[in-house]
Amino acid sequence: MKREPDNDLVVHDARVELAHGSGGRATARLVRSLFLKYLPSPALHELHDGAVVPIAGPLAISTDAFVVDPLFFPGGDIGKLSVCGTVNDVAMCGARPSSLAAAFVLEEGLTIAELERIVASMAQACAGAGVSIVTGDTKVVPRGKGDRVFVTTTGVGQVLPGVSVGPRQIRPGDHVLVSGPVGDHGTTILALRAGIDAGLELGSDCAPVAGEVMALLERIPGVHALRDPTRGGLAAVLNEFAEQSGTGFWIDEASVPVSPATRAAADILGLDPLQMACEGRFVAVLPAERADEALSLLRALPACAGAASIGEVVAAHPGKVVARTRIGGERLLDVFEGEPLPRIC
Amino acid sequence: MKREPDNDLVVHDARVELAHGSGGRATARLVRSLFLKYLPSPALHELHDGAVVPIAGPLAISTDAFVVDPLFFPGGDIGKLSVCGTVNDVAMCGARPSSLAAAFVLEEGLTIAELERIVASMAQACAGAGVSIVTGDTKVVPRGKGDRVFVTTTGVGQVLPGVSVGPRQIRPGDHVLVSGPVGDHGTTILALRAGIDAGLELGSDCAPVAGEVMALLERIPGVHALRDPTRGGLAAVLNEFAEQSGTGFWIDEASVPVSPATRAAADILGLDPLQMACEGRFVAVLPAERADEALSLLRALPACAGAASIGEVVAAHPGKVVARTRIGGERLLDVFEGEPLPRIC
Numbered sequence: 001m002k003r004e005p006d007n008d009l010v011v012h013d014a015r016v017e018l019a020h021g022s023g024g025r026a027t028a029r030l031v032r033s034l035f036l037k038y039l040p041s042p043a044l045h046e047l048h049d050g051a052v053v054p055i056a057g058p059l060a061i062s063t064d065a066f067v068v069d070p071l072f073f074p075g076g077d078i079g080k081l082s083v084c085g086t087v088n089d090v091a092m093c094g095a096r097p098s099s100l101a102a103a104f105v106l107e108e109g110l111t112i113a114e115l116e117r118i119v120a121s122m123a124q125a126c127a128g129a130g131v132s133i134v135t136g137d138t139k140v141v142p143r144g145k146g147d148r149v150f151v152t153t154t155g156v157g158q159v160l161p162g163v164s165v166g167p168r169q170i171r172p173g174d175h176v177l178v179s180g181p182v183g184d185h186g187t188t189i190l191a192l193r194a195g196i197d198a199g200l201e202l203g204s205d206c207a208p209v210a211g212e213v214m215a216l217l218e219r220i221p222g223v224h225a226l227r228d229p230t231r232g233g234l235a236a237v238l239n240e241f242a243e244q245s246g247t248g249f250w251i252d253e254a255s256v257p258v259s260p261a262t263r264a265a266a267d268i269l270g271l272d273p274l275q276m277a278c279e280g281r282f283v284a285v286l287p288a289e290r291a292d293e294a295l296s297l298l299r300a301l302p303a304c305a306g307a308a309s310i311g312e313v314v315a316a317h318p319g320k321v322v323a324r325t326r327i328g329g330e331r332l333l334d335v336f337e338g339e340p341l342p343r344i345c
Numbered sequence: 346m347k348r349e350p351d352n353d354l355v356v357h358d359a360r361v362e363l364a365h366g367s368g369g370r371a372t373a374r375l376v377r378s379l380f381l382k383y384l385p386s387p388a389l390h391e392l393h394d395g396a397v398v399p400i401a402g403p404l405a406i407s408t409d410a411f412v413v414d415p416l417f418f419p420g421g422d423i424g425k426l427s428v429c430g431t432v433n434d435v436a437m438c439g440a441r442p443s444s445l446a447a448a449f450v451l452e453e454g455l456t457i458a459e460l461e462r463i464v465a466s467m468a469q470a471c472a473g474a475g476v477s478i479v480t481g482d483t484k485v486v487p488r489g490k491g492d493r494v495f496v497t498t499t500g501v502g503q504v505l506p507g508v509s510v511g512p513r514q515i516r517p518g519d520h521v522l523v524s525g526p527v528g529d530h531g532t533t534i535l536a537l538r539a540g541i542d543a544g545l546e547l548g549s550d551c552a553p554v555a556g557e558v559m560a561l562l563e564r565i566p567g568v569h570a571l572r573d574p575t576r577g578g579l580a581a582v583l584n585e586f587a588e589q590s591g592t593g594f595w596i597d598e599a600s601v602p603v604s605p606a607t608r609a610a611a612d613i614l615g616l617d618p619l620q621m622a623c624e625g626r627f628v629a630v631l632p633a634e635r636a637d638e639a640l641s642l643l644r645a646l647p648a649c650a651g652a653a654s655i656g657e658v659v660a661a662h663p664g665k666v667v668a669r670t671r672i673g674g675e676r677l678l679d680v681f682e683g684e685p686l687p688r689i690c
Contacts, residue, residue, distance in 0.1 A: 021687045022576060022577075023575070023622070024577055024680050024686075025681065027577075046589075047585065048437070048438065048511065048572075049409075049575075050406060050437060050438040050500075051405065051407070051438070053402070053403065053406060054403050055403070056402040057400040057401040057402060058397050058398065058399050059397065059398050059399075059402075059404065060396065060397050060398075061397075061398060061444060062396070062446065062480055063447070063499055065449065065482050065483075065497060066484075089394040089395045090395055093393065095395075095397070101406055101408035103408045103409060103410035103499075105410050105412055105495050105497075137408055137409045137410050137497075139411075139687075140687055141412050141688065145491070145492040146490070146491060146492065150450050150484075150491075152450075152482075152497035155395075166391065228394070230368070230394075231367060231369075232368035232369055240392065277368070336367075341367045341368075342366045342487070343486065344368075
């Protein structure tokens with residue numbers, strides 16, 4: 001067995017090889033010269049198979065597998081997305097995200113340069129969101145058994161003292177806020193794949209919103225439910241809330257913010273922006289008497305300048321979401337059955 | 346858009362389709378009729394994107410992506426493996442595993458029957474290990490962009506009071522214990538892939554060992570380091586310990602337990618059982634004066650009946666692992682450079 005320096009990846013490797021996933025010296029080289037180069041957490045640098053982090057419970061935990069295609073898109077990439085998506089899910093539990101675990105499934109032949117770009121992007125997103133990647137894992141599958149890179153991130157965070165959010169707390173009369181324009185992420189990805197992005201100023205909204213959510217929870221008591229509208233978009237979140245709370249939702253479609261570029265692209269693609277994924281927005285349901293204060297608070301935060309009040313919770317039509325359309329009619333805002341919009345995230 | 350009953354998967358679906366991963370009604374049907382059928386955690390049944398669990402810190406967290414090929418093997422399958430592997434990694438941090446997150450990347454066309462078998466196996470493994478899957482995620486990639494199913498599990502647990510284990514605590518004079526025969530898992534998988542398993546009574550050692558590790562930590566104070574020898578096997582763990590502690594390891598190869606079937610298969614394949622993955626064993630490094638008591642304690646536990654004392658930590662040859670061979674010579678027990686042994690786990 002040859003002994004080689006462990007810390008010089010570039011000299012040895014231009015592409016991911018099966019050996020990088022087999023737990024031997026090549027794996028160690030990949031971890032030390034690439035992952036540790038970008039990810040500063042002392043716990044990660046211990047190179048244990050796990051990490052110990054100083055969280056006092058109760059603990060929120062969320063996991064997401066990211067398989068987005070393409071890997072790089074206006075406004076983000078799979079690395080940034082994998083950090084923001086999980087940070088946001090932890091925040092939606094009413095918790096302050098602190099630590100992430102990251103697991104990679106790499107396809108043999110992925111260029112090291114692409115992997116490096118992704119890891120660097122994760123590191124930057126972590127710094128922006130105030131979280132650390134504390135442990136990880138890397139596997140390699142043969143060519144044709146994967147698609148360049150899949151990343152699964154799992155995040156944990158301590159639930160804010162006294163905070164308990166969940167759809168079962170939703171009550172008729174509650175107001176529904178959204179933190180900004182909806183549908184940007186999913187529309188951008190699908191427009192790219194369809195090749196209709198030229199000339200449209202599309203961009204994913206991919207961003208961490210944990211700071212904004214923490215500000216809301218700390219200053220507005222009694223928020224009933226929070227959710228980030230990812231796959232299935234705003235429509236899916238509202239339908240889940242309606243089903244799980246046994247209430248109905250009434251939405252004023254004209255009040256739902258949609259960026260002009262996303263509206264244009266969605267029109268071309270025949271899609272409803274309200275069913276398209278966001279990756280940097282959240283929906284908050286809260287008592288009517290707190291709604292104005294919450295909206296003012298959100299609009300004062302740069303990331304939520306486009307926040308809007310979009311409707312309310314009603315006792316009528318439990319389990320259903322009804323939207324007043326822009327032309328004054330009403331429509332059932334349903335969840336799509338499964339039109340193939342895969343690999344949005 | 347058609348409305349369909351959400352809870353009847355079998356009627357609609359025999360194989361995983363792209364729609365099952367797109368976040369709409371088909372995804373909901375898969376989650377409700379398959380995942381929730383087997384996985385009982387109330388937190389999971391909330392169908393939030395995350396879960397809140399009552400853990401008081403400090404917290405151990407570990408993640409692993411499982412891409413094992415084949416999916417089903419003697420002694421286990423990717424589902425059981427994904428639970429045991431992560432449960433064990435949390436235990437190696439000196440923590441009692443409590444909750445898991447599970448993320449699936451499914452290839453279009455996977456049969457629902459296979460997926461169900463895997464999820465049922467995960468549920469059984471969770472029950473055996475005393476843990477719950479509290480949150481999860483499912484993505485679907487097109488045919489040829491994955492390989493049936495990849496599972497990433499992330500586990501959390503509370504570190505036992507007063508326990509702090511890690512390679513930096515290893516000292517010359519410490520003894521090295523292993524909890525049972527090594528190399529069974531990796532050898533079984535490679536023998537299956539090579540088609541030489543017939544006639545050999547091979548089987549993976551895949552099992553949770555958290556209960557045994559907790560018993561050790563609670564009754565033997567001062568354990569210095571713990572690690573489960575997965576990819577890279579015993580050799581990789583000892584080399585990591587040697588490097589990270591700045592000590593040397595001296596191993597008596599004749600004392601290292603290896604099952605006859607695994608030895609026979611490894612001989613045929615030209616592999617060293619000490620470099621082959623285990624998935625239900627652990628290595629403990631502890632002060633010499635505690636070693637006999639610890640070994641007796643382990644051997645009294647059914648899962649660790651084959652535990653053995655295999656060597657000791659020395660001040661000589663720091664960073665290196667030297668084995669006295671069965672024929673009385675000495676060899677450097679190295680980590681392999683990256684012979685392609687991928688997809689062992």
